[in-house]
Structure formats: structure tokens, C-alpha cells
Amino acid sequence: MAYTAQLKELVKIVEKTRPSRVGVDHPRMTPEERQEVLERFHPDFIDEGFRRIRVGVDKGSRLPQQMADIFESRSRLDGVELDLSKSDYEVDVLVIGGGGAGAAAALEAHGGGASVMIATKLRFGDANTMMAQGGIQAAVKANDRPDIHYLDIMGGGRFENIPELVRAAVLDAPQVIAWLEKLGAMFDKDEQGNMLAIHGGGTSRKRMHAARDYTGAEIMRTLRDEAYNREIKVVEFCPAVELLLDAKGRAAGAVLFNLETEEYLIARAKTVIIATGGSGRLHFQDFPTSNHYGATADGLILGYRAGAKTIYADSVQYHPTGGAYPPQLLGLLVTEKTRGLGATPLNVKGEQFVFHLETRDVESSAIIRECQERKLGVPLPTGVPAVWLDSPLIEIIHGEGTIERQLPAMLRQFARFDVDIRKDPMLIYPTLHYQNGGLLIDEHARSTVENLYVAGEAAGGIHGRNRLMGNSLLDILVFGRRAGRDAAAASREVTPGPVSLEHVQSYQRELEEAGITGDRVSPLLLPHYTHR
Amino acid sequence: MSATIPLIDIYVMGKQYMVPETLTIIEAMEYAGYHFKRGCGCRAGFCGACATVYRMAGDFELKVGLACQTKVEPGMYLTQIPFFPGRKANFDLEEIKPSVADFAQLYPEVFRCLGCSSCTKVCPQDIDVMQCIASIQQGDFTRAADISFDCVMCGLCVSRCPVHIVQYNAALTARRLYSRHIAPPSSQLKRRNEELKAGDFEAGIQELMKADKERLQELYNSRDIE
Ligand SMILES: Cc1cc2nc3c(=O)[nH]c(=O)nc-3n(C[C@H](O)[C@H](O)[C@H](O)COP(=O)(O)OP(=O)(O)OC[C@H]3O[C@@H](n4cnc5c(N)ncnc54)[C@H](O)[C@@H]3O)c2cc1C
Ligand code: FES
Numbered sequence: 001m002a003y004t005a006q007l008k009e010l011v012k013i014v015e016k017t018r019p020s021r022v023g024v025d026h027p028r029m030t031p032e033e034r035q036e037v038l039e040r041f042h043p044d045f046i047d048e049g050f051r052r053i054r055v056g057v058d059k060g061s062r063l064p065q066q067m068a069d070i071f072e073s074r075s076r077l078d079g080v081e082l083d084l085s086k087s088d089y090e091v092d093v094l095v096i097g098g099g100g101a102g103a104a105a106a107l108e109a110h111g112g113g114a115s116v117m118i119a120t121k122l123r124f125g126d127a128n129t130m131m132a133q134g135g136i137q138a139a140v141k142a143n144d145r146p147d148i149h150y151l152d153i154m155g156g157g158r159f160e161n162i163p164e165l166v167r168a169a170v171l172d173a174p175q176v177i178a179w180l181e182k183l184g185a186m187f188d189k190d191e192q193g194n195m196l197a198i199h200g201g202g203t204s205r206k207r208m209h210a211a212r213d214y215t216g217a218e219i220m221r222t223l224r225d226e227a228y229n230r231e232i233k234v235v236e237f238c239p240a241v242e243l244l245l246d247a248k249g250r251a252a253g254a255v256l257f258n259l260e261t262e263e264y265l266i267a268r269a270k271t272v273i274i275a276t277g278g279s280g281r282l283h284f285q286d287f288p289t290s291n292h293y294g295a296t297a298d299g300l301i302l303g304y305r306a307g308a309k310t311i312y313a314d315s316v317q318y319h320p321t322g323g324a325y326p327p328q329l330l331g332l333l334v335t336e337k338t339r340g341l342g343a344t345p346l347n348v349k350g351e352q353f354v355f356h357l358e359t360r361d362v363e364s365s366a367i368i369r370e371c372q373e374r375k376l377g378v379p380l381p382t383g384v385p386a387v388w389l390d391s392p393l394i395e396i397i398h399g400e401g402t403i404e405r406q407l408p409a410m411l412r413q414f415a416r417f418d419v420d421i422r423k424d425p426m427l428i429y430p431t432l433h434y435q436n437g438g439l440l441i442d443e444h445a446r447s448t449v450e451n452l453y454v455a456g457e458a459a460g461g462i463h464g465r466n467r468l469m470g471n472s473l474l475d476i477l478v479f480g481r482r483a484g485r486d487a488a489a490a491s492r493e494v495t496p497g498p499v500s501l502e503h504v505q506s507y508q509r510e511l512e513e514a515g516i517t518g519d520r521v522s523p524l525l526l527p528h529y530t531h532r
Numbered sequence: 533m534s535a536t537i538p539l540i541d542i543y544v545m546g547k548q549y550m551v552p553e554t555l556t557i558i559e560a561m562e563y564a565g566y567h568f569k570r571g572c573g574c575r576a577g578f579c580g581a582c583a584t585v586y587r588m589a590g591d592f593e594l595k596v597g598l599a600c601q602t603k604v605e606p607g608m609y610l611t612q613i614p615f616f617p618g619r620k621a622n623f624d625l626e627e628i629k630p631s632v633a634d635f636a637q638l639y640p641e642v643f644r645c646l647g648c649s650s651c652t653k654v655c656p657q658d659i660d661v662m663q664c665i666a667s668i669q670q671g672d673f674t675r676a677a678d679i680s681f682d683c684v685m686c687g688l689c690v691s692r693c694p695v696h697i698v699q700y701n702a703a704l705t706a707r708r709l710y711s712r713h714i715a716p717p718s719s720q721l722k723r724r725n726e727e728l729k730a731g732d733f734e735a736g737i738q739e740l741m742k743a744d745k746e747r748l749q750e751l752y753n754s755r756d757i758e
Contacts, residue, residue: 126573126581140724143758147736154740155752163741171733174724181717184625184708186677193716204757212681217578221685225704229622237569259569292574328556328603332576382554408682412658413577416601531555531563 002418004381007325007427010348014388014425017350022396026344028355034362041365041372043318044465049285050314054514056304056507057448062314066282070301072511073522075504076241077255080264084244084499087253087268091117091233092491093484094253094269096240096299099127100216100473101456101480102275103223106232108484109273114491116232116484119256119267121239121276121294121525125224128277128292128457129476132216133335133409134200135208136477137470138173141197144205146170153471156202156359157464160312164443165462165479169471172478177209179481185222186211200469201336201359208470213335213409216473238265239298239525243272243306243452244499251306251452252499257525268499270491271451273483274299275476278435278457281527284316287432288331288384298523299458303439305507308447311460312437317467320345320363322431324386326417331431334410336360336469338389338426341406342397346388346425347376353387361466364430371429378427389428391421434472436463445483451490453483540606557584557599557610570614577601580686583656586610596688598656616687618698623705630673630709639702642668644695651689651699657682661689661699668706676703677710 003011029037039045050062053071063071093109095102098120109116118124139149149170154161177195181187188196188210200208211218227234237259244253244266253268276299280291289295304310321338323329344356345363347370354366371377371385378386394402403411403422414421438460445453456476463471511517537552542560549564558572573581582599589607599612621638628634636643642665651661660679667676680703689699727733740748 122570122573123579123581126579130579131574131576140718140721142720145736146728146733147740148755150737150740151748151752151755154748155755159745159748159752167737167741171728171737174721174728178721178725181721182712184710184712186681186707186711186715189715189718191716193718194720195718199758204755206758214578214682217684221704222708225620225708226625228620229624231622290576292576292579293568293572327554328559328601409577413601416577417603526567526569528567529559529562530565531552531559 003424010378011424013350014346014390018390018393021344021352022393026352026355029358029362034358037365037369038361041368042361043285043287044314044316046285054516055510057307057309061310064282064284064314064316066284067279067297067300067313069520070282070297070522070524071304072516073520075305075508076257076521076523077501077504078508078521082255082264082266084266084501086266088265089117089267091115091267092270093273093487094119094267095273095275096254097275097277097456098124098234098236099275099277099456099476100129100220100223101476102273103220103227104477104480105273105275105455105484105487106227107223107230108481109488110230110232112485112488114488117267118227118232118234119238119240119254120234120236121298123236124234125220126292126294127220128295129216129220129473131290131292131333132473133213133333134337135198135210135215135470136177136219136473137200137203137207138177138209138474139170139205139207140174140177140195141205141207144207146173148205149173149207152202152204153463153468156468157466160464162461165441168443168482169462169475169478173474176474176477176481180219180222183222183226185218188212201357202468213407219473239523240302241523242501242504243302244268244501245306245503246497246499248450249307250450252496268496270494270496271453271487273453273455273487274303274439274458275456275480276458280432284432287318287430288322289432290319290322290331290333291432293526296524296527297435298525299454300439301522303447303449303452303454306449306452306503308449308452308454309440310437311440312465313460315436315465316432317360317434317436318364318430319433320360320367320430321389321428324384324429325380325382325427326419327382328417329413330384332413333431333433334389334426334428335407338391338407338410341394341402343389343391343394345428346390348378349376367430380427384429386427386429388425390425392423392425395422434467436460436465436467441479443482444486445479446486451494453487455479455483540604542604543609545611546609551604553604555604557597557602557604558582560604571599571612575600578684580684581614583613583686583688584610585613596654596656598686613687613691616690618687618690618701620698620701621705625708625712628709630713632669632671635668638705639698641695641697642702645669645697646695648694650692650694654688654692656686656688657684659683664703665697665699668702673706673710674714676706680707
């Protein structure tokens with residue numbers, strides 16, 4: 001889908017202004033300007049996008065509308081007859097979700113001597129982890145230290161992070177990298193074996209470790225392969241639809257739903273780890289998303305119905321550069337490295353309107369302002385808003401061939417739809433990228449419900465209200481491993497007893513008392529698209 | 533989706549559907565009424581869940597692609613291959629060595645490669661799969677790792693191999709062998725972990741944990757940047 005004749009005309013304007021823009025830096029915003037653009041245009045500040053949840057342990061707290069819908073829905077098991085005395089699976093530790101956090105948890109729980117099972121919604125590894133390109137942070141180099149990393153994370157999160165969680169993340173980080181190295185993950189290294197490390201947004205040291213531009217994929221496929229090597233039981237296409245609690249209200253398993261046969265299965269466990277990832281597929285405020293197909297916040301509602309508290313669940317990260325055109329690339333991530341190499345955002349007049357390396361939240365807000373308020377977006381045949389990202393600048397600044405060397409995945413992705421990003425600018429708009437908050441955990445990844453652990457993007461508190469690039473791949477492994485170890489140890493103390501869904505029924509009663517009726521059910525499991 | 537986009541005909545498992553010409557195969561199937569369970573993962577070309585085989589009307593040649601990264605075309609006859617029963621050999625990475633002998637124990641079929649190049653022709657990631665297999669045969673795990681790095685493990689190569697090699701699993705084993713046993717380990721990383729074990733950074737972090745927001749802000753704003 002090459003550019004239309006009309007777009008080609010507009011490209012000419014960009015080409016015309018290009019010579020005058022080379023080597024000229026757009027001024028950075030002042031702190032006041034940043035605050036203003038955030039408060040007026042960042043989706044987190046758009047009040048209509050949110051409402052207060054009317055039921056549950058966090059009653060009264062603010063949630064994105066679509067997440068509140070999920071929270072204020074019936075259970076899928078409402079009206080379903082289940083014999084809870086039977087069991088289809090019995091294990092020590094049940095891991096729900098087969099992404100990076102789940103795989104790490106399973107490996108460590110297995111290493112701790114527990115019998116482990118991973119139940120996951122799609123295939124093992126169909127997950128946001130597989131899609132991460134940029135890298136993973138760890139303070140490894142001689143000029144860096146965990147406390148410097150700590151300060152970077154706190155500053156990025158606007159100092160609202162939970163200190164104990166940040167401490168755990170930065171102190172475990174070098175161990176996590178060593179663990180991956182030993183498992184044979186192929187990091188970018190120099191000849192001596194030292195890892196190459198670069199900057200990411202908000203880092204004060206170069207501590208982003210990468211595996212080309214497939215960092216998440218490399219981590220995911222390595223951990224998955226190792227889980228298979230150790231013969232850890234994996235049940236695919238069987239999402240959890242509800243947790244099971246024992247008589248003392250402790251997590252004791254889950255009800256799974258076989259997507260293919262549509263039967264419910266009972267998995268009993270002594271401890272349970274939620275590792276179900278993010279919520280991009282809820283499309284808050286109608287944004288497109290960079291997330292995988294199964295990112296529907298299932299773990300949050302499972303945990304919430306069981307009484308687990310949330311934190312910062314109203315805080316969402318929008319990545320400034322999601323694809324806008326060709327339509328096949330809508331929402332897909334254009335890696336931050338593209339701007340890192342010098343590509344700048346431009347309006348329809350070919351003018352730069354924001355410094356290209358503001359933080360993600362500010363950059364996104366400025367792009368939204370350019371389209372919404374100033375009406376200087378690039379008109380697309382599909383009607384979605386967009387601005388230019390002047391990728392050909394990269395070749396002018398760093399020399400011909402740079403894009404092919406440094407951004408091969410991007411070049412390939414756009415070329416598949418007949419856009420050569422070396423010659424023509426890209427069309428982008430912010431995309432829903434990451435769930436900053438989630439279920440509240442402590443430094444052992446324990447939720448506020450006994451024997452229930454949460455790790456990865458489903459957990460909250462580590463990143464405050466804004467995660468920096470490279471700290472998510474880190475946190476899923478840090479807290480995945482911690483969850484696995486603690487859950488394995490704790491499982492030894494548990495004597496299994498009868499399980500129930502009483503908490504689900506009482507949540508339903510609470511909904512009815514609040515006057516919330518209707519047929520909506522959650523978890524969503526899979527989004528439903530019609531493209532009509 | 534705006535109503536002016538022209539519709540084209542495609543055939544999903546032989547059945548005709550009219551779909552907007554701008555959609556990817558995944559989107560077109562959704563437009564036609566499919567609600568995916570299998571065959572759809574990242575929707576961005578990274579996970580290999582959506583391997584698809586197709587043929588154009590009037591042509592005999594079988595083509596392949598990732599359904600999330602391929603636009604529909606008029607007269608496309610397609611089906612997905614969401615699962616292929618490829619074998620994986622289990623191993624202990626600490627025990628095995630990057631040697632032809634060890635590899636042959638795990639994947640003997642790799643050494644029966646006929647050199648037909650079907651795997652290379654079929655790869656949607658443009659990987660020279662056959663060269664990767666040849667490198668393993670020669671014991672050059674460094675090269676095999678490098679060549680195969682962009683593999684999304686979609687399984688299309690396996691579906692075409694006349695001698696039943698599971699290229700994506702063999703290549704992954706090669707990459708893990710290379711990374712664990714050939715690439716030198718990071719001495720910086722080793723040193724840092726020894727320091728951590730000795731508790732070297734605990735005091736610095738405790739101090740930051742005790743600091744209030746103003747103090748942290750001050751430290752943050754005055755931190756030096758490499
Ligand atoms: C395009 C992209 C690029 C990124 N780049 C980076 C980067 O460079 N650096 C970085 O640090 N971070 C990056 N991130 C963020 C990071 O990749 C994710 O936040 C992280 O990988 C999440 O890991 P996870 O294990 O918590 O969740 P996931 O990896 O998403 O795994 C969750 C798993 O749970 C399954 N699941 C969901 N619901 C259920 C259910 N009900 N029952 C059972 N299973 C279920 C899902 O199918 C999935 O397999 C990126 C994210 C995206 C989307
Ligand atoms: S859905 Fe992941 S590669 Fe197509």
C-alpha cells in the first residue's frame with residue numbers, strides 16, 4: 001500500500017523543508033510547558049476516559065472506562081454448574097500466563113523443587129514479551145551502580161514508585177542478565193564478551209542490553225526452550241477465567257477454559273502466580289495498540305474478584321510512535337531508536353513542532369495537540385490522525401545505509417507494505433503501549449491475597465506512573481523469578497482442602513447491590529474485531 | 533473503516549469472501565467473520581503464530597507468508613497452518629558441547645539434509661535456512677546462530693522439508709550452544725555480581741530509600757549523565 005497521490009504531494013512539502021531542518025535542534029520544552037501539554041492532552045488526564053469503580057476492595061478508585069467495564073462485569077462462570085470436588089490438574093504451583101514473567105516464574109518454582117504447570121491463553125510465548133525490541137536495563141558497567149539505576153527509575157516514575165520494589169529490581173538486575181547469559185540467550189557483546197550497552201529514554205548511564213532488535217523474542221524463546229527441556233507442564237489455549245480460593249480465603253487454583261472444546265477445567269494448586277501481562281487490547285479511549293492479541297487485563301479482574309488490591313491502574317503508557325499508515329501497520333510499534341537516530345516528528349506543513357526526544361508521555365501529548373488542537377495533522381484516506389516521522393533524515397545525518405544496519409526490522413516491516421522509509425517519511429500517531437500499574441505486590445511478588453503472587457506487566461508499583469524503556473523486560477524477570485521461588489517454598493506449607501468460588505458469588509452480589517446488571521462478562525479473553 | 537475502500541474476493545479454505553483490499557490476511561478473515569483462537573498472536577510479525585499458505589487464482593505456485601504481515605490480494609486462496617507437530621530434542625545446556633557429535637545425538641536428521649533449499653525459499657523472514665543447517669553440519673555454530681537470529685519459529689520450513697528436519701528448533705539449540713559455550717562470558721557481569729553478593733551497594737540504596745521526595749528530586753535533577 002504505497003502512499004496515495006495526495007500523500008505523495010504532501011511528502012514533497014516535507015522534502016522541501018528538509019534541507020533547512022538538517023542540523024537544527026528544535027528547542028526542548030520547559031518544565032511548565034511539559035506540564036501544560038500533559039494536563040491538556042495526555043489521555044491519562046482526559047477525565048471522560050475514566051470512571052470510579054463501584055465495587056470491590058478498591059471501590060471509589062479511578063479506572064480507564066474500558067477497564068472499569070471489565071471490573072463491573074459478570075463472571076463467565078455465572079450460571080455455570082461446576083463440580084469443584086473434582087480436579088483436572090493438581091500441582092504445587094500454578095502459573096497463569098505464558099509470557100516472560102510466567103516462564104521465569106515456572107523455571108524458578110521448578111528449580112525450587114515444586115511441581116509446576118503453566119496455563120496460558122494462546123501458545124506459550126504468544127505474549128508482549130515476544131515483541132519487545134529495544135532492550136533490558138541492568139547496572140553492569142564499571143561507571144554504573146544499582147543505586148544510580150534506582151534513582152533513574154524513581155525519577156522516571158515521578159517518585160511515586162514503591163521503594164522496596166525498585167530496590168529489588170535494581171539489585172537483581174545483574175543476576176537476571178547473568179541467568180540469561182548462562183541459559184544461552186544471545187546478547188550483543190564485544191569480542192571480550194562484555195555486553196554492549198546503550199542509552200534509553202531517561203537513563204543516566206548506558207545500561208540498555210540488547211539482542212539486536214529482537215531482545216524480547218530472544219529472552220522468550222530461550223526461557224520457553226528451557227521450560228520444555230525441564231519438562232514443565234504447559235497447557236496452551238486454556239486461559240484462566242476465575243481463581244479458586246480455599247476455606248481460609250487463600251488462592252488454591254483456577255478454573256480454566258479450553259478455548260477449543262469450550263469446557264471448563266479445574267486446576268488445583270497450593271500457590272498461584274498471575275502472569276497475564278497487560279491490557280492494550282482494551283483500546284482505552286479508542287487508541288490502537290502495540291500489544292499482542294491476548295493483552296486484555298484478564299489477570300487484573302481475576303485477582304480483583306478474589307480481593308487483591310490494585311495500584312495505579314489508571315496510569316497508561318502511550319508510545320508516541322505507533323504506525324498510522326499504511327493501515328496494515330496501525331498501532332504497531334515504531335521503535336524509539338528511530339527517533340534516537342534523529343528522525344523528527346513533523347506536521348502537515350513539514351515543520352517540526354516538538355523536540356524529538358522528549359519523554360514518551362510528553363512527546364505523545366504534543367503529537368495529539370498538533371492534530372487535535374492545531375489541526376496540523378496529515379490527512380489520511382483512512383481518517384485516522386497522524387503526523388510525519390522524517391526517517392530519511394537518519395540517512396542524511398549518519399550516512400546512507402544506516403537504516404538498513406540499525407533498523408532492519410522497521411525497514412522490513414514498512415517495505416512489506418511498499419513504503420521505503422529510507423526515501424519517504426513514516427506516518428505515526430501515539431499507540432497504547434503499556435500498563436504502568438496493576439495488582440499491588442510486595443518485594444516477594446505477593447499480592448494482598450494469601451498464596452497469590454503477581455509478576456510482570458499485571459503487577460503494579462515498580463514503575464510508579466511512568467515506566468522507562470528497558471525496565472519492563474527487567475521487572476518481569478526479577479519478579480517472575482522471585483514469585484517462582486517464594487511460591488515454591490510457600491507451597492510446602494500448604495495442606496490442600498476444599499476450594500470454592502464463593503468470592504465470585506459475593507462479588508456478583510455486590511454488583512447487583514450497586515445496581516450494575518447486564519450481560520457483559522469478563523475476563524474478555526480475546527478481543528473481537530470486525531473491521532467494519 | 534471508510535466505506536469507499538474497494539472490495540476484493542479471497543478464498544479462505546476454498547470459500548469466497550469479499551473483503552476490503554487494504555486489510556491484512558488476519559484482518560480480512562476477521563472481516564469475514566472469523567474470531568481467532570489459533571493462528572493469531574502478536575499481530576506484528578514477531579511470534580510466528582500466523583503462518584499461512586496461499587496460491588493465486590490461475591497459478592500453481594504455492595506461496596507463504598505471515599498472515600499479520602501480508603496484505604490480501606484478489607483471487608488469493610489461503611489457509612493457515614497454526615500448528616505443526618515438529619519435534620524438539622530436550623537437552624541439558626551445561627552438559628552438551630557445541631560439537632557435531634553432540635548435535636547429531638539431538639537432531640540426527642539435520643545431517644540428512646538434501647540441500648534442496650525448500651526451507652530457504654519458504655522463509656517469511658528471508659533467512660537462509662539451508663545455510664544455517666549447513667553450518668551446523670560443519671560444526672560452525674557461530675555462523676548458524678548469526679544466520680538464524682531473526683527466526684520467528686513459524687514452522688513453515690518444517691512443513692516443506694523432505695527429510696523432516698525441524699529447522700527452527702535445531703537453530704535455537706545452535707544459538708543457545710553458541711551463546712553459552714562459544715561467546716566469551718562477560719567478566720564485567722561476573723565482577724558486578726560478586727560485588728552484589730558482598731553487599732557492596734546496600735548502603736547506597738538504603739540511603740535513597742530513606743530520602744524524601746524533595747531530596748530524591750534534588751539528587752535526580754543534579755545527577756550526571758553519561
Ligand atoms: C511492541 C512492544 C515493545 C516493547 N519493547 C520493550 C523494550 O524494548 N524493553 C522493555 O523493557 N519492555 C518493552 N515492552 C514491554 C514488555 O515487553 C512487556 O511489558 C513485558 O514483556 C510483559 O511481560 P509479561 O510476562 O508480564 O506479559 P506477556 O509477555 O504479555 O505475557 C502474558 C501472557 O499471559 C497470557 N494470558 C493473558 N490472559 C490470560 C489468562 N486469562 N489465562 C492464561 N494466560 C493468559 C498471554 O496470552 C501471554 O502469553 C514492549 C512491549 C511491546 C508490546
Ligand atoms: S501474529 Fe505474530 S507473527 Fe503474525
